[in-house]
Amino acid sequence: MWKSYLQRERGSTPSEVVARLFRPRFRTIDALRGIDLTIGHGEVVALAGPNGAGKSTAVKLLSGLLAPDHATVRALGCDPVRDRMRFVARTGVCFGQRTELWWDHPVASSFDWKRVVWNIERQDYDRSLAVLTELLGLADIWRTPARELSLGQKMRADLAFALLPEPELVLLDEPTLGLDVLAKRQVLEFCQAINEARGVTIAVTSHDLTDLEALASRIVMVHKGEVAFDGPFSELRATPGTGRRLRIRTDGLRPVLAGARFLETRDGAHEFSHDPSVTSLPELLAEAEAQVAVLDMETHRPPIDDVIAGLYERWRTT
Amino acid sequence: MLFLVGCSTTVERILSAAFTHNVSHISRRIGRGQFDHLLVHPQPLWLTLATEGFAPISGGFALVTGIAIMSWAWTGLGLPLTLAWTGAFAVNLLSSVCVVLATMFLWSVVAFWAPVAGEEISMNVHDALGSLGTFPLDGIGGAMGVGLVTVFPAGLVAWMPVRALVGVSAEPWGFLLTP
Incomplete structure (x- = not known):
């Protein structure tokens, strides 16, 4: 399906507005390509x-x-x-x-x-x-x-x-x-x-x-x-880059994990994003325990909204 | 004067009874991007536009008021009840409705260019025609007078047809102007 719209461009100054009443200028918007x-x-x-x-x-x-x-x-x-x-x-x-x-x-x-x-x-x-x-x-x-x-x-x-x-x-x-x-x-x-x-x-x-x-x-x-x-x-x-989430509750200090990207700290728990195909969970935990005392941990898949927001962000920058 | 008021009220109320639900206020639909939504019903577009705004009951009471004022004035004026006069009156009344509706539709195209600013333009045109249409415009001459029966035809809503119908107009063919 292909669909384009013609959008009338408005003038930015009063003289342009008047001029474009007589000589309209349009731009094509490709809504579907x-x-x-x-x-x-x-x-x-x-x-x-x-x-x-x-x-x-x-x-x-x-x-x-x-x-x-x-x-x-x-x-x-x-x-x-x-x-x-x-x-x-x-x-x-x-x-x-x-x-x-x-x-x-x-x-x-x-x-x-x-x-x-x-x-x-x-x-x-x-x-x-x-x-x-x-x-x-x-x-x-x-x-x-x-x-x-x-x-x-x-x-x-x-x-x-x-x-x-x-x-x-x-x-x-x-x-x-x-x-x-x-x-x-x-x-x-x-x-x-x-x-x-x-x-x-x-x-x-x-x-x-x-x-x-x-x-x-x-x-x-x-x-x-x-x-x-x-x-x-x-x-x-499963799209590359969407990864999984790891939440680690520690004694307060935030570990620095080379194989994961830090996202946020909330209620004393630090959340990281990581790609299991690159860095496994046991490796990350070992890395964290080497730096801080890990009191609790949980791993989950990211909310679909986050996956898609990541995709949008990637599309925006490419 | 009373006949003029009754006539303009009746024109107004016919519009309310037959072209309600934003059929007359089409700039709202254009401005809100709802015009194409008329296509989601399995009936021809012309039929949707012709019937959708028909609300004879809700707009009916005010219509009765307009007809009552006109009838009262008509009795007082001692106007003839001939087939020709009644026909000319009916044609003028319907023509006035068309004039108001057409003017509202014409101005509504502004909403294609300026959807937000132009969304209520049909309402403004309607209000202006309704207000001016109730008054005798005899004192207004020159360009303004011409403008009020052409560019912004408030004079065609009731003033000019009423003048012709009650015999005030110097032109015997005046009742043909609005149609």
């Missing part, structure tokens, strides 16, 4: 990448809201742009930053509207709504106008709204944005439940990769409009 992606039926795929990487553009192309410059996008056997109405009737799209609910009306009105516009049979609507109400806890907010909902409540209602017609494909763009821990967990558990129960294919973008790791079987990292990584999370963790 040849992404080749296949998502299998029933798969849950996380799309990740730094801000401006092209994740949301990819979701918009997949959902038919944008047409690619030159590429073929096929989803559910349709061209999302040419067969838009047939395609969207089988797809649930949810944008975390933009609600599709009727702002001044109770949540119930939006759902009733959708039943009519989407031509959902009454019995299908009742069945789907009952499931959504239970799994996403809609009962409390059913009669509340959308504008009065909290961020988490709005997100739950929006997600239910997208999933009301029981879509085969669900595209979620930042569905956990701004949610508290509980709301985030509810949303992700719900996605997991519909994937397991109905084999719904899900593509989700999020910055909360720790949560996504439990949900998605595969992660596609987008960087500067290209796929930088495509595979399981475990493979991403």
Whole structure:
């Protein structure tokens, strides 16, 4: 998939602003530069990448809201742009930053509207709504106008709204944005439940990769409009340089370990990052014990957010 | 004057009843990048735009008020209830709604260039047309007068059609101006 935008450049001085009204200057933004992606039926795929990487553009192309410059996008056997109405009737799209609910009306009105516009049979609507109400806890907010909902409540209602017609494909763009821990967990558990129960294919973008790791079987990292990584999370963790973490509690002094990189000291414990393929754990411990009294130690894999932040940092500097 | 107030109120309320939910305030959708979101529903775009803002009940009461003021004024003025007059009145009323909506849409394109600053521009245009449209603009002449029936057509909301419909206008064809 290729997608470029023309962005109008603004003048920096008043005379430039006036001049560019008559002689506009544009610059080309390459949002996507040849992404080749296949998502299998029933798969849950996380799309990740730094801000401006092209994740949301990819979701918009997949959902038919944008047409690619030159590429073929096929989803559910349709061209999302040419067969838009047939395609969207089988797809649930949810944008975390933009609600599709009727702002001044109770949540119930939006759902009733959708039943009519989407031509959902009454019995299908009742069945789907009952499931959504239970799994996403809609009962409390059913009669509340959308504008009065909290961020988490709005997100739950929006997600239910997208999933009301029981879509085969669900595209979620930042569905956990701004949610508290509980709301985030509810949303992700719900996605997991519909994937397991109905084999719904899900593509989700999020910055909360720790949560996504439990949900998605595969992660596609987008960087500067290209796929930088495509595979399981475990493979991403094995990327050279991601290493493991070693926490050592000592009598106060911090050992200097040649085979590890010091990260931080918190609550009397010193944390290091090391690459087990280069320096083994017993070697590091021996090195530490030679310098200080080690009272306790623990080793763990780094949080996925840290792994990805490391990748972003590496991409930024290369 | 009362007929003018009733007419502008009715135009305003038809807009509220038929083009609510940011259909008329399209600069908000453009500014917030939500315009393409209309495409996520399995119906033609024209149908979405034509029906989405239809809320006859919530906007209906105020519409009744406008019609009541107009009817009262109409009785006082002793205007004829002929098919031609009623037709001209209905066409003018709908044309005024189109003028307001079109002006709001025209100014809303600013939001493509300045999404944040231009997000509420349709509301400002709407407010300005609503405020000016309620008043008789007879005393305003020259470039300002021309401007108020062309560039910023507040005079076409109610003043000019009402003048023609109640027979104040010197031009017998004045009722054709707004349409």
